[in-house]
Amino acid sequence: MTPPLTLWALSDGRAGMRNQALGLAEAVGRRVPSRVVEKRIAVRQPWDRLPRALWGDPFARLSASSDPLEPPWPDVLVACGRRTVPFALALGDRCFTVQTQDPRVSPGRFGLVVPPAHDGLEGANVVPILGSPNRLSEARLAGEGAALEAALPPLPRPLAAVLIGGPSKAYRMTPAAVDGIAARLEEAAAAGFGLLVTFSRRTPKDTEEELRSRLADLPAWVWDGAPIGGVENPYPGLLGLAEVVLVTEESANMLTEAAFTGRPVHLLRLEGGSPKWRRLHEDLEGRGALRPGAPLSQRWSYEPLRETDRAAEAVLAALRLSGKVRG
Secondary structure, three states, rough: OOEEEEEEEEEEOOOOHHHHHHHHHHHOHHHHHHHHEEEEEOOOHEEEEEEHHOOOOOHHOOOOOOOOOOOOOEEEEEOOHHHHHHHHHHHHOOOOOEEOOOOOOOOOOOOOEEEHHOOOOOOOOOOOOOOOOOOOHHHHHHHHHHHHHHOOOOOOOOOOEEEOOOOOEEEEEHHHHHHHHHHHHHHHHHHEEEEEEOOOOOOOHHHHHHHHHHHHOOOOEOOOOOOOEEEOOHHHHHHHHHHEEEOOOOHHHHHHHOOOOOOOOEEOOOOOOOHHHHHHHHHEEEEOEEEOOOOOOOOOOOOOOOOOHHHHHHHHHHHHHHHOOOO
């Protein structure tokens, strides 16, 4: 019998990064006896602003606030984010390394690379997935959905989850885009939906204030950042309760998490875009999650997205080939 594996989930601590690393590590841990340890790195100045090629020994660049990266080394390192790349490369001869996202170096330097398919990365040890790994499970959505529902004020049914992100390299959150989002939410309310709204850390403050003002007279609950229903963040609960999901189009994480539900997903449009993001949206259309132009009243279903599970199976297959897992 294979001894329990130790997996490190390595990131710089930003929510999107840590969720990807933890999500994939935990998915592996649900399949074989494992212990998942989260590791958050912080690189000290001035190295945090310099190219990684100038770092030299990456372990010498960690700040005092970083989690220690020292023996005993893990069996498997699951890392996410460009700042983690030097550490994954340095640990390549000490453990099996899995890098999510595009590391911007040769994929062959890792045990496995799990990038978003829309990045177009290829290689013998590359396993592209639609979107990004996440920490969702059916049990989590059901349990946290029930806890959230018990704590919510009365709202019309059905419920729509509203996931609002922020500007990115490809997209701009202009006043016109914000006005379009508000109009779409007013349309949802007029169609009889109760709105469950959450903003991301990337949402500009003035945008959030404008949308909160526009939502004030609508049947909407807007998360204020405080724990509710016994959970720190109601995001999984929102997805568990929603009959439809409205999500801004710039976040691969939020889009594919919305598609985890198997329920209709509608884009909240921003200004901008790129071929890469069009590929992601087209892939989601192909899976049945998105139907451009569909009215909010239209209901449909599709096979819920389970790309984290698929990536975890690929990691296990690679571990079996390496001899770290038997059977």
